[in-house]
Amino acid sequence: MDSLTRKNLKTDKFAEEVGHTFEFLTSHRSETIRYGAIAAAILVLAGGYYYYSRYQAGVRADALTQALRIEDATVGAQQQPPLMSFPTADEREKARQKAYADLAAKYRGTQEGAIGGMYLGAAAADRGDIAAAEKLYKEVVDSAPATYASVASVALAGVYATDGKNDDAEKLLRKVVDNPTTFVSKEEATIHLAEVLSATKPAEARKLLEPLRSARSSVSRAAIAALGKIPDTAN
Numbered sequence: 001m002d003s004l005t006r007k008n009l010k011t012d013k014f015a016e017e018v019g020h021t022f023e024f025l026t027s028h029r030s031e032t033i034r035y036g037a038i039a040a041a042i043l044v045l046a047g048g049y050y051y052y053s054r055y056q057a058g059v060r061a062d063a064l065t066q067a068l069r070i071e072d073a074t075v076g077a078q079q080q081p082p083l084m085s086f087p088t089a090d091e092r093e094k095a096r097q098k099a100y101a102d103l104a105a106k107y108r109g110t111q112e113g114a115i116g117g118m119y120l121g122a123a124a125a126d127r128g129d130i131a132a133a134e135k136l137y138k139e140v141v142d143s144a145p146a147t148y149a150s151v152a153s154v155a156l157a158g159v160y161a162t163d164g165k166n167d168d169a170e171k172l173l174r175k176v177v178d179n180p181t182t183f184v185s186k187e188e189a190t191i192h193l194a195e196v197l198s199a200t201k202p203a204e205a206r207k208l209l210e211p212l213r214s215a216r217s218s219v220s221r222a223a224i225a226a227l228g229k230i231p232d233t234a235n
Helices: 012-019 021-027 038-052 058-072 089-106 111-126 130-143 146-162 166-178 186-197 202-212 217-228
Strands: none
Touching: 058 089, 058 111, 089 111, 111 130, 111 146, 130 146, 146 166, 146 186, 166 186, 186 202, 186 217, 202 217
């Protein structure tokens, strides 16, 4: 956390964009409920594109920039520089997977490697390969800088919850609550934790959420929404 502050990133915009992960997830909860924080990786990529397209420096940054260019690539159309072009969507996806796999493998422990790993985890979850998603997210949690590890932790907790591993999800989210970062605040992690606890420990979930009802707007809205989803009949 301390080694990757907004100042270290040289732009508040990057941290702000990645920090929007929580607000996006809570406002699109019905679309992300299956995998928890798949959108987290997408938002990290969006923030990364903003940052790296303006502050390219070094081999790792160049590798990430090239991977991110694939996100904007056209398919089946005449190449329109500077955009990349692929003959089919399948070819583009193969290139995308390889680019992020290379990032994750070559630059493990860095922010570039973390972005690669989170993309792969999101893609695995999206295709229903929960075991692979768990492994990929856990690799990021265990190796990435703290800010990125916190985003991966939220994603991994969502996958755990989807897989019925609520105890593992709870343990992981409690750690994030105790160790907030620029990208995942204590309030945000608390709401994710409460959502995991809502089915089995509704009283504790309410206790966590109630103080957040009057917090800053995005947190307040999310807390109220989460409170509204706790079953009244649960014990």
